[in-house]
Amino acid sequence: MSVNQESEKSIALSIKNLNKSFAVDNDLVDVIKDLTLDVEEGEFISIVGPSGCGKSTLFRIIGGLDTPTDGTVSIEGRQVSGIDQDISMVFQENRLFPWRRVKDNILFGLDDERRKKLGKEEQKALVDKYIELVDLKGFENSYPKQLSGGMKQRASIARTLISDPKVLLLDEPFSALDAFTRMSLQNALTDIWRKEKKTMILITHDIDEAVFLGTKIVVLSERPTRIKRIFDVNIDRPRDRSSDEFTNLRRDVMREFFGHKSEAVEYNI
Amino acid sequence: MRGKKIILSLILPVVLVILWEIGGRTGSINPSLFPTPGRIFQAFLKTMGNGKLEANIFVSLRRVFLGYLAGAFLGILAGVIMGLSETVHTVFSVIFEVLRPIPIMAWVPVLILWIGIGEPSKVIVIMIGSFWPIFLNTYDGIRNVDRKYIEVAQIFRKKRLQTIFEVMLPAALPSIFTGLRVGIGSAWVSVIGAELIAASAGLGFMISYSRELAQPANMYVAVLVIGIIGYFINVIIKKVEVKLLKWN
Incomplete structure (x- = not known):
């Protein structure tokens, strides 16, 4: 450009x-x-x-x-x-981990350095923020197989956003x-x-x-x-x-x- | 629906037992080869009563428990390491490919020669028997972890160990459980085999000893108990699997 x-x-x-x-x-x-x-x-x-x-x-x-x-x-x-x-990526296939609940999938995106600095409560609050942002409230504890294709992609976007890339x-x-x-x-x-x-x-x-x-x-x-x-x-x-x-x-x-x-x-x- | 299925599954065994009993009583089935179900049940109560059956069950279960635990530990460890490192796999490949096809029972005399007739030789036979299916399935599971999942870990800059424990192992878990299920069957086969060849206690020993003493009813008690225990072990493993893999 x-x-x-x-x-x-x-x-x-x-x-x-x-x-x-x-x-x-x-x-x-x-x-x-x-x-x-x-x-x-x-x-x-x-x-x-x-x-x-x-x-x-x-x-x-x-x-x-x-x-x-x-x-x-x-x-x-x-x-x-x-x-x-x-730099982070949202993949074509959602690539959520089927063995992790939605909230834990999103938490996976959080940078380890940052994660160490945050307490359990702060981590949870951060995950909640992104769950709300992608409109997945109520599905925090679901496994990916329980979600529709669109919801999976929302979770995948939240996982990338929480890693806070530029x-x-x-x-x-x-x-x-x-x-x-x-x-x-x-x-x-x-x-x-x-x-x-x-x-x-x-x-x-x-x-x-x-x-x-x-x-x-x-x-x-x-x-x-x-x-x-x-x-x-x-x-x-x-x-x-x-x-x-x-x-x-x-x-x-x-x-x-x-x-x-x-x-x-x-x-x- | 469920009740109906249970009834349907019980019809055939019940009919067979009744026919067997009638056949034995009318003399059309030789009772010294096939003691009637009634006689077997009496033998069951008698061996339970004098504590012999429980003692033999306990001895066999203890061997299976120790051998299976060791086999599962080594199988998963070797499977993970070789699944992760092509070099280690190549180094061991020839030895493993030669050892693997050896039937478990062939190890019994070899082990007796090495370490005698005591408990360790039996436990090791069971360990070998359960090792192979657990190792192979773990190895396959780790090798076949979808690259796409590993890329996700890379993109989020996870460390190698974290990637192994949080991505590769969970992804391989269904495969590892297949190995554990096949492995317990194999452990159960191994213990009875080892006890048939050389033992002074255990369900396998009970079978061969009853044959020597011409007590066919006791022999059948041991055979049936082996089947029933195997069935319950399978049920337990399935329960654990369903609980651990509820995401699958």
Whole structure:
């Protein structure tokens, strides 16, 4: 993201000249090619891109689960290598531990250093705060198998929030949910983002979701992944999915996504 | 529904016992090979009355308890360590693959040669018998912990030991319990086998001794008691499992 001249906000996350290639049968395949992106503090970036492009790889590199071939990732000017306290992730599958109750799953996200400083009561209060934030009150003592898909993903978001990262990566968190649950979680996520004032980056396949949630939309190309275009989303919240500005932007993103091909119109139903 | 099922499950055994009794009384079943259920029950009361049965049950249970405890401890320990370290697994792999297929009973004479006919040799046979299924299932359980769970621990920057105790072990627990259940069956088989070959007390000894004394009814008492105790051990383990794995 180019630095906005008028804005005084600082850069939360900065990705510079990132490259990633994998060795496949003695060949080097470029997955990410020279990707550079600046994300301002408090932004909500929606990343869309064709499936099979390097979106998830990009996230795994930012999150420290994978290493780049070349290039850097920095948080507030500090270069990070590997897993970092300031970056955390909500996974596509909720990845809750089935043997832990909801409250204990959320507590797992709490940083150990911080946990040592807090008493049992303070820990509980903190867990309760996030349970309330994601609207899971009354389900603290449930096991994950007793929750619906949407509730599991809420718990998973709470577990990531309690770790108090500066940047939250959300890797297609709602892709496995039905349409209505997804919309309700998109609303919930908007509220959480506004209350917590975290910088969030979302990968999604759903252009509607990207427009509904993002302050900016980054459209990625096919492999090797580079940034095709960045859209600013200047639509007031709460956003009306049927308003002209919403549908117009969605159409523009869709066109960019499909490379101005005529299918765009047919997909846009 | 539950009551109906219990009744249904009891019909066949009851009918068989009645037929057996009638067959024995009418002489169509040889009572010196198959004493009637009535005679077996009398033998049961008699051996209970003079304390012989309880003494033998106690001896066998004590051996199983000690051997199983040792086997479970070593099996889980070895399974976890080898599940975590491919190097340790490779170092032990050849020895383990050769030792594993050896039938438990083959160890009985070997152990008697090494450490004599006393209690330790029997306890060790049971330990070996329960070790293998517990080790194998624990090893598999640890090896097959979903990488995705481990990544969660990484993302939240948990230490190695914490990851092992809070993520890998609980994730492997269902598999470990499968091992414990198979292991207790194997321990029970081992104790009777060891006692049949060389012992001066225990349910296995009671079987072979009754055969020597031509007391078939006592023999059947021991055989049936072995089955009934095995059944109850299984029930107990299942209860513990349900309680510990209620999330599963």
